[in-house]
Amino acid sequence: MSKPAEPVGGISFLNNPKVRAIVFQVLALACVFFVAAYFTNNMFDNIEARGIETGFTFLDQIAGFGISQTLVEYDDGSSTYARVFLIGILNTLLVSAIAIFFTTILGLLIGIGRLSGNFLIAKLSMIYIEVFRNIPILLQILFWYNVVLAALPSPRQSYSYFDEFFLNNRGFLMPKPIFEDNSGYILAAFILACVGVFFLARWAIKRHDDTGEEFPIFSVGGAIIILSPILVFFIAGQPISSEVPELKGFNFRGGWVIIPELLALAFALSIYTATYIAEAVRAGIESVPKGQKEAAHSLGLKDHVILRKIILPQALRVIIPPVINQYLNLVKNSSLATAIGYPEIVTLFSGTTLNQVGQAIEIILMTMAVYLAFSIVISLLLNWLNAKMQIKGR
Known part of the structure; x- marks a missing residue:
């Protein structure tokens, strides 16, 4: 009886599923690189044909325009576009940090209130979530800036608090520490x-x-x-x-000023994102078995102790993953500040700087890299926290 013909070496090699998987992945990766190289080369050929300057030497040029809020020293007559880029990053970090802080507190309180046994608190929390979650964030930013803050009085008629804090249509003024x-x-x-x-x-x-x-x-x-x-x-x-703000002429001098653009943007981002965090908190609390709460009550523990010691530690394992997404969305939504002129990275760099320099590729890529870096850092930190909160298996 004749033996069946043995498969040719090449065919036998490709019949191995692991080998085929590697071959197909290499071919797919090669296609991706080929397409990327083709479009990149075509893009630079078109740029060269139009005589458009490329490179990052523009960062050393004088910016020559004013910025309404700077956390570092800036002079429009001598500061470069690199300094503008830094200021945009710092202003984006500032509004994101403020909004994340307040949205976390507000979301936690509203989420707990949503499950409150008090009828009024539960319904008010539900109304808050349904109203602010279903209005586009851009409209909320424009509303707080163009309607609410614009209706504040002029500096001469400012609202005064303790003769050291002042609120008017130029912003919120407070003493500056020396x-x-x-x-x-x-x-x-x-x-x-x-x-x-x-x-x-x-x-x-x-x-x-x-x-x-x-x-x-x-x-x-x-x-x-x-x-x-x-x-x-x-x-x-x-x-x-402290240096207390003083009214001199038609405006205040001295002190710290929180500009209206920052107030409107931070407030809108906070109350909008808090609705989603509140729902994540509600889902996390409801995921904890009711028997846990009943057992704690049988031991004579008070409600606030049960919430802090038993419910929330277990609920955080469900809350953290969706909260990561909301923090990332908040940081990215801060780019909507360009609608009201808050000087963050998009307004300053992808807006004013791009209009003056014209090097769209470098400027857009640098701006994208900033948001990518922010997102990666937030994801790493919260994923680490999420891993610490998980129940360790055997």
Whole structure:
């Protein structure tokens, strides 16, 4: 009886599923690189044919335009486009950090209120979510800026609070701290207090695990963080003074000014994104079995203790993943600031700088890289936190 013919070496090689998978992936990757190289080469050929300048030498040129808000020193007569790029990044970070802070607090409160046994609180929370979630964020930004803030009085008729804080259509003005000699000791005291509270919290957790006794870490830790810098402030001879805004002519001089564009953008981003975080909080709390709460009640625990010690720690495993997406959306939605002229990265760099320089490829790629870097950092931090919160399997 004759034996069946053995497969040719090449055919036998391709019959291996792992080998075929690798071959197909290599071919697909080669096609992607070929297409990308073709379009890139075609793009630069067209740029060269039109005589358009390329490269990043424009970053060393003088910008020559004013910026309404800068966190670092800037002079429109001597500062370069590189400094404009830095200011845009810092302003984007500022509004994103403010909005993330307030949207987290507001979303947590509204999400808990949504499940409240109080009929009025639950319904008001539901109305808040349904109203602000279904209005486009751009319209909300325009509303707060063009309707609410524009209706504020002029500087001469400003709303005054404690004769040091003022609110008008030019923004919110507050005293500016002036740091003198020995003021560094206050910062050192604050840092040491935070480090001390960290180790105190670890001791409190270990003590609770060993004995079951609670330690008021929030009240004690808060007191340490607040009182330590205050005590050093007086011991060091009060080295921090303040510059209070003063009305001179038709506007205020001195102090810190939060421009209306920042107020409108941060407020709109906060109340809009908080609706989605509130729903994530509600879903996380409802995912915890009711038996957990009933068992805690049977032990005589109060509702706020049950929420803080039992419900939220378990709910966070469900809450964190969707919250990551909302933080990323918030950062990207900050680019809508261009509609009201807030000087963030899109307005300053992809707007004014692009109009003056004309190098669209470099400017757009740099702006995209900024948002990509922000998103990656946020994702890494929250994914790390999410991994820490997960229940470890065997």
